[in-house]
Amino acid sequence: MTTPSRPPHLAGHDLHLWRGDRAVFSGIGFEVAAGVCLQVTGPNGAGKTSLLRALCGLLPLERGRVQWRGAEVHADLGAFHAELAYLGHDIGLKSDLTAVENLYYEVGLRRRVDRAAATAALEQVGLGPAMHQDIRHMSAGQKRRVAFARVLLCACPLWILDEPTSNLDAAGQALIGTLLAAHLRAGGVAVVATHQALPLPAESLRSLVLG
Amino acid sequence: MSARVPVLQAGLRLMSRDLRLAMRRAGDWLQPLVFFLVVTTLFPLALNPELSRLRDVAPGALWVAGLLSSLLALELLFREDSLDGSLEQLAISGVPFAWLLWAKTVAHWLLTGLPLVLVAPLAATALGAPAAAIPGVLAALLLGSLALSQLGAIGAALTLGLRRSGVLQAVIVLPLAVPVLIFGARATALAIAGEPIAPPLYLLGALVVLGVTLAPLAAAAAVRISLE
Amino acid sequence: MAWTWFHRFGSPPYFYRVAGTLTPWFAWPAGVLCVAGLVAGLALAPPDYQQGDGFRIIYVHAPAAWLSLMVYTVMAVSAAVGLIWRMPVAHALSAACPVIGASFTFVALVTGSLWGRPMWGTFWEWDPRLTSELLLLFLYLGYMWIRSAIEDTARADRASAVLAIVGVVNVPIIHYSVLWWNSLHQAPSVMKLGRPTMPASMLVPLLMMLLGFTLYFAALLLVRARGELLRRERSTRWVAEVIGGAGP
Numbered sequence: 127m128t129t130p131s132r133p134p135h136l137a138g139h140d141l142h143l144w145r146g147d148r149a150v151f152s153g154i155g156f157e158v159a160a161g162v163c164l165q166v167t168g169p170n171g172a173g174k175t176s177l178l179r180a181l182c183g184l185l186p187l188e189r190g191r192v193q194w195r196g197a198e199v200h201a202d203l204g205a206f207h208a209e210l211a212y213l214g215h216d217i218g219l220k221s222d223l224t225a226v227e228n229l230y231y232e233v234g235l236r237r238r239v240d241r242a243a244a245t246a247a248l249e250q251v252g253l254g255p256a257m258h259q260d261i262r263h264m265s266a267g268q269k270r271r272v273a274f275a276r277v278l279l280c281a282c283p284l285w286i287l288d289e290p291t292s293n294l295d296a297a298g299q300a301l302i303g304t305l306l307a308a309h310l311r312a313g314g315v316a317v318v319a320t321h322q323a324l325p326l327p328a329e330s331l332r333s334l335v336l337g
Numbered sequence: 338m339s340a341r342v343p344v345l346q347a348g349l350r351l352m353s354r355d356l357r358l359a360m361r362r363a364g365d366w367l368q369p370l371v372f373f374l375v376v377t378t379l380f381p382l383a384l385n386p387e388l389s390r391l392r393d394v395a396p397g398a399l400w401v402a403g404l405l406s407s408l409l410a411l412e413l414l415f416r417e418d419s420l421d422g423s424l425e426q427l428a429i430s431g432v433p434f435a436w437l438l439w440a441k442t443v444a445h446w447l448l449t450g451l452p453l454v455l456v457a458p459l460a461a462t463a464l465g466a467p468a469a470a471i472p473g474v475l476a477a478l479l480l481g482s483l484a485l486s487q488l489g490a491i492g493a494a495l496t497l498g499l500r501r502s503g504v505l506q507a508v509i510v511l512p513l514a515v516p517v518l519i520f521g522a523r524a525t526a527l528a529i530a531g532e533p534i535a536p537p538l539y540l541l542g543a544l545v546v547l548g549v550t551l552a553p554l555a556a557a558a559a560v561r562i563s564l565e
Numbered sequence: 566m567a568w569t570w571f572h573r574f575g576s577p578p579y580f581y582r583v584a585g586t587l588t589p590w591f592a593w594p595a596g597v598l599c600v601a602g603l604v605a606g607l608a609l610a611p612p613d614y615q616q617g618d619g620f621r622i623i624y625v626h627a628p629a630a631w632l633s634l635m636v637y638t639v640m641a642v643s644a645a646v647g648l649i650w651r652m653p654v655a656h657a658l659s660a661a662c663p664v665i666g667a668s669f670t671f672v673a674l675v676t677g678s679l680w681g682r683p684m685w686g687t688f689w690e691w692d693p694r695l696t697s698e699l700l701l702l703f704l705y706l707g708y709m710w711i712r713s714a715i716e717d718t719a720r721a722d723r724a725s726a727v728l729a730i731v732g733v734v735n736v737p738i739i740h741y742s743v744l745w746w747n748s749l750h751q752a753p754s755v756m757k758l759g760r761p762t763m764p765a766s767m768l769v770p771l772l773m774m775l776l777g778f779t780l781y782f783a784a785l786l787l788v789r790a791r792g793e794l795l796r797r798e799r800s801t802r803w804v805a806e807v808i809g810g811a812g813p
Contacts, residue, residue: 146718204432204433215422216422513739559727563724565720
């Protein structure tokens with residue numbers, strides 16, 4: 127893998143998003159350097175999910191620029207996506223495959239992964255023997271753990287997570303917090319929409335309130 | 338961590354994922370085939386069971402039945418992936434999206450189009466086609482089903498997530514499929530009559546090439562719009 | 566220079582004003598040309614030596630058929646412009662087209678059927694041009710239905726733009742394949758006149774009608790596009806001013 131030219135850094139300038147007639151959000155700006163997490167909060171319907179999806183490139187922004195590593199994201203979307211791991215509301219797992227198979231096929235599109243690596247990632251999220259079950263037989267909390275394992279396995283510097291702790295018990299929430307902290311310590315960047323308090327030191331946390 | 342995966346391999350992995358998924362839901366994937374046979378059966382029932390008379394309508398009947406069943410089969414192309422969120426993960430995977438969608442379309446053709454082609458000799462014989470016509474029938478349906486897959490992917494992509502999209506998908510795809518129908522049915526008719534089938538086959542081949550080069554781009558654009 | 570014009574034209578209030586000014590310049594000549602063309606075609610042009618007076622329906626049929634294709638092209642081009650440059654005016658133009666185009670197609674089908682009746686003895690034959698027109702009508706209907714099926718206007722604009730572009734690429738292919746199909750079966754194709762070339766007295770009214778129809782389309786398109794724009798931008802200030810009477 128070629129060495130990236132600049133350190134991980136995500137910035138948004140003057141972001142506007144419209145849905146039909148009304149503005150979902152306007153004039154949003156932020157900067158997140160390596161090792162920092164941007165926590166996006168706001169009431170329901172304030173546009174947190176829309177902001178995250180717009181950052182991923184799934185929703186077109188009416189106005190504004192997004193920069194990753196100092197370069198315009200739209201100039202090379204492919205390269206941006208290669209460094210992005212997104213966990214959205216729709217978990218993005220195939221119900222008819224097992225957890226291991228899901229990781230093998232999904233992450234395997236972008237990285238060389240073998241089943242050993244997939245198994246290790248699933249153990250990291252505390253899934254244990256359930257990892258060989260079909261996704262359809264899992265609880266919502268287990269599914270979310272598998273989706274998080276996919277984020278881990280991608281080994282991407284930028285994480286965009288939409289309510290990563292929903293459906294998780296207290297132990298699960300603590301685990302996500304630990305893994306997120308480890309990602310930031312390794313120099314990664316994260317944008318997380320969540321109501322929960324994130325167990326991160328103050329210098330690693332920025333806040334953005336919508337609505 | 339580990340290295341990037343070459344684009345070709347990514348496409349193959351996606352295809353193998355879709356094939357594996359289809360094996361676990363084999364019943365779903367057999368339905369378009371059964372539909373094809375049912376529709377083919379309707380023609381002698383509605384017209385005239387004499388094989389000599391059926392032979393005249395055989396090309397038309399085979400192609401109409403094939404067209405309709407490939408329309409039904411489009412349901413299986415993108416719908417599941419869009420419902421569980423894996424389609425949007427593909428869109429932001431960093432692998433060229435048009436290529437991934439094409440890989441899915443090829444897998445879909447292997448599971449729906451190819452079985453149709455393999456069953457077609459049976460249906461053609463049942464409609465009065467002579468045995469000598471079978472290679473020609475196979476060739477025409479092979480190329481035609483490939484072209485229809487590409488075209489259908491555009492229709493499926495445009496109507497993703499819409500209510501009652503099946504009919505709308507049909508209304509959009511069928512007029513666009515008319516050239517495939519014309520050339521394919523003509524080739525089949527020539528084959529049954531024992532005449533050389535090269536001209537319409539070449540035209541059909543040209544449509545396949547056109548479809549393969551342009552359709553994935555249109556489908557990718559349409560899917561991205563549906564994901565908004 | 567041309568680019569600044571392009572982007573100025575793309576501004577909704579500017580387009581609204583300019584379109585309003587231009588409309589009568591298209592509408593009046595259209596009316597004059599159509600009336601003159603009809604008079605010349607129906608009364609002044611000599612009868613065709615093979616079809617007698619029945620051919621005169623060409624003065625409505627041919628321009629309608631020509632326009633039905635032109636409207637689809639305009640629709641596809643403005644949809645493409647809207648998609649690539651994200652211009653709301655272009656999308657509004659594209660949204661205003663299909664009803665006009667479908668109407669022209671319908672007129673072409675009806676007049677074509679009436680034209681063929683004396684020759685064929687039936688109201689319908691699978692003449693290649695009529696068949697192509699019928700398929701074009703289906704393409705228009707598909708475009709209109711996909712627009713109405715998607716609730717979000719922006720998404721409907723973009724999805725239907727992809728369909729229009731795919732359609733416009735396919736229209737020549739469909740037309741060619743229908744011609745090819747027709748040539749195999751020697752089905753009746755009588756949409757031609759007795760003489761190999763048309764004399765001026767027959768041609769001039771035809772061109773007048775063609776130009777008249779085109780100008781009519783332009784005028785109608787501008788009117789409908791203005792209405793589309795008002796509807797789409799109803800929550801903006803410039804629309805409030807227009808409705809309040811401050812604007813033209």
